[in-house]
Amino acid sequence: MTTKIAFVGAGSVVFTQGLLADLFSFDDLGELHIALHDIDPERLTTASGAAAAIAAERGVSPRITEHLDRRAALDGSDFVINIIQVGMNDATRLDFEIPAKYGVRQTIADTLGVGGVSRALRTFPVLKGLAADIAEVCPDAWLLNYTNPMAMNVWYLKALGVKNVVGLCHSVYWTLHDLSALVGVPLAEVNYLAAGVNHQAWVMRFEHQGKDLYPALDEVIARDPELARRVRVDMYKRLGYYPTETSEHSSEYVPWYLHDASEVERLRLPVGDYLRIIEENVALYEGTRNALKTGDPIPVEGTMEYAPQVIHSIVTGTPRTIYGNVVNTGLISNLPDGSVVEVPCLVDALGVQPTAVGALPAQCAALNRAYVGVNELVVRAALEDDPRAIRQALMVDPATSAALTVPQIWAMANELVEAHSNYLAPALRAQLSL
Numbered sequence: 228m229t230t231k232i233a234f235v236g237a238g239s240v241v242f243t244q245g246l247l248a249d250l251f252s253f254d255d256l257g258e259l260h261i262a263l264h265d266i267d268p269e270r271l272t273t274a275s276g277a278a279a280a281i282a283a284e285r286g287v288s289p290r291i292t293e294h295l296d297r298r299a300a301l302d303g304s305d306f307v308i309n310i311i312q313v314g315m316n317d318a319t320r321l322d323f324e325i326p327a328k329y330g331v332r333q334t335i336a337d338t339l340g341v342g343g344v345s346r347a348l349r350t351f352p353v354l355k356g357l358a359a360d361i362a363e364v365c366p367d368a369w370l371l372n373y374t375n376p377m378a379m380n381v382w383y384l385k386a387l388g389v390k391n392v393v394g395l396c397h398s399v400y401w402t403l404h405d406l407s408a409l410v411g412v413p414l415a416e417v418n419y420l421a422a423g424v425n426h427q428a429w430v431m432r433f434e435h436q437g438k439d440l441y442p443a444l445d446e447v448i449a450r451d452p453e454l455a456r457r458v459r460v461d462m463y464k465r466l467g468y469y470p471t472e473t474s475e476h477s478s479e480y481v482p483w484y485l486h487d488a489s490e491v492e493r494l495r496l497p498v499g500d501y502l503r504i505i506e507e508n509v510a511l512y513e514g515t516r517n518a519l520k521t522g523d524p525i526p527v528e529g530t531m532e533y534a535p536q537v538i539h540s541i542v543t544g545t546p547r548t549i550y551g552n553v554v555n556t557g558l559i560s561n562l563p564d565g566s567v568v569e570v571p572c573l574v575d576a577l578g579v580q581p582t583a584v585g586a587l588p589a590q591c592a593a594l595n596r597a598y599v600g601v602n603e604l605v606v607r608a609a610l611e612d613d614p615r616a617i618r619q620a621l622m623v624d625p626a627t628s629a630a631l632t633v634p635q636i637w638a639m640a641n642e643l644v645e646a647h648s649n650y651l652a653p654a655l656r657a658q659l660s661l
Contacts, residue, residue: 229258229290230542233304233365235297235357236311237263238270241511242373244277245530246308251285252529253539259289264300271295273512276519284527297357302364306538309357309372313349314650316505321646322346323499329639331630332485334475335501337375338426339598340626343479344605344617345643347379349650351609354380358387369541369578371395371534372552377425378567378598381552382606385567393579394552394567395533396425402471406433410443420571422559422584424598425552426476428569429468429591431584444469458484458494466590471569475500480598482629537574544576553581560585561592566599597625612654617644637661 232250237243247261261278265271275293282289294300301307312319322342323333336342361368370392374380381394399421407414412435420432433440448454448464455461458474462481470477478484478496485491491498518525533549540547551572558581559568573580587595601624608616618640621627627636641658648656 229260230256230306230538231260231262231304232306232308232538233262233264233300233368234274235264235300235307235309236374237274238265238267239310239312240270240274240277240515241508242310243274244281244515244525245528246532246534247278247281248285248527249529249532249535250538251282251287251289253535255543256539257542259287261289261291262294262300262304263292264294264297266295268295269516270512273516273519277515277525280519280525281527284524298360298364301360301368304365304368305542306534307357307361307365307368307370308534309354309370309374311350311353311374313346313353314647316509318349318647318650319346319505320502321643323502325643325646326627326639327499328642329631329635330486331627331639332491332496332498333501333626334479334485334497334499336479337501338377338476338479339601340479340624341621341639341643343376343379344601344620344624345647347376347383347605348609348617348652348655349647350374350376350380351383352650352652354384355387358384358389361389366390369393369537371537373534376602377552378569379602379605382554382565382567382602383609385554386606386610391578393537393572394425394569395537396550396552396569397530397532398426398472398476399428399550399569400531400533402430402469403433406430406440406444406469409447410440412440412443420584421471421550422570422587423471423568423591424562424595425567425569426472427480427595427598428471428550429466429587430471431468431587433469456493456495458496461494466588466594468588468591479626481594482625485626486630537579540574541576541578546573546575548572549574549579551579551581553579556581558583559587559592559595561587561589562595563599563603566602597623608655609652612652614644614655614657614659617655618659 326341377394458478463469555568571582604620
């Protein structure tokens with residue numbers, strides 16, 4: 228039996244390389260068909276060449292096919308890995324440049340805030356087509372989504388009726404990896420529980436052999452004043468639970484930091500940092516492309532990402548726990564039902580099975596509800612073709628509303644919508660005034 232795995236947005240070559248390196252490290256998956264899809268022919272060819280090189284290095288012989296046509300890649304797939312970035316770097320730069328004109332500082336701009344809202348609205352039309360194709364040619368496939376904004380995208384996909392979808396993110400794993408290193412305990416010996424929303428979940432339990440490790444973390448922070456100059460440490464000290472995303476990310480989801488120049492300096496926040504990251508990604512892609520042309524070896528490194536683990540568990544029945552972004556069906560009791568939450572999930576031959584974790588601490592749930600409110604309005608804007616809901620999402624967004632007046636928010640939204648109009652659903656391109 229052959230397992231078919233479609234990569235949608237395979238031209239994100241560096242990410243595709245890492246996922247394939249992990250996937251090809253398993254020796255019990257049987258025959259694999261890797262179907263690579265991208266709308267950029269050069270990137271697609273580069274991705275295919277990298278896939279073949281990684282397979283050769285790993286000593287495996289999957290079938291690898293290239294597809295400019297998405298439906299052909301999806302047809303008969305068992306798994307679909309979504310890693311698209313609509314508008315690529317040019318659109319991302321606009322997501323920074325336009326808000327900056329109005330005085331909005333951003334660091335990553337891919338999850339919440341102006342950048343997150345904009346990225347979602349550009350991505351939704353493509354997701355709508357993807358959902359329709361899946362329904363017709365591989366309705367039982369598992370859609371493993373990596374594309375940000377994670378929570379908005381998964382919410383929208385489920386609203387479109389995609390049967391099996393889970394959002395995958397590495398933030399919980401790497402947070403616990405780094406916390407374990409700080410307190411000097413191997414991650415393999417640490418027991419932990421996290422829950423919340425994507426990029427703003429909370430470490431609820433952090434233990435070693437039944438002993439709470441939070442006091443040890445407090446001691447490490449007390450010894451190193453530089454650690455206190457990080458947003459996530461500042462949030463932990465004030466809220467009592469450690470957030471599961473970097474300081475750069477975390478600063479964008481609350482109203483306290485980025486609008487104040489002194490806080491930006493105190494907490495060493497790298498405004499516009501993602502603009503540096505996308506240039507690094509371009510350089511990495513070009514390095515892979517050029518290495519394939521010259522016959523030089525390309526890096527073949529594992530990533531510890533969840534998608535290969537999910538595929539392995541479902542195909543082989545090997546049980547493991549991951550953190551997934553799924554629809555809240557009472558999983559977190561004090562967050563709205565129907566929103567998308569991040570919780571531990573058992574994965575085995577039956578698929579991805581989320582774990583109910585109960586209630587979050589009140590202060591953590593309060594922040595998550597603000598995040599969820601923005602998500603809901605953006606998804607509603609798309610589902611109901613309501614351009615006013617875009618402005619309302621930005622009005623209630625914590626960081627945006629802390630930085631701008633309401634008239635400024637509407638003016639900025641009009642400019643942003645106009646700049647990205649080619650990517651938006653027609654009804655959402657409207658310019659609104661009062």
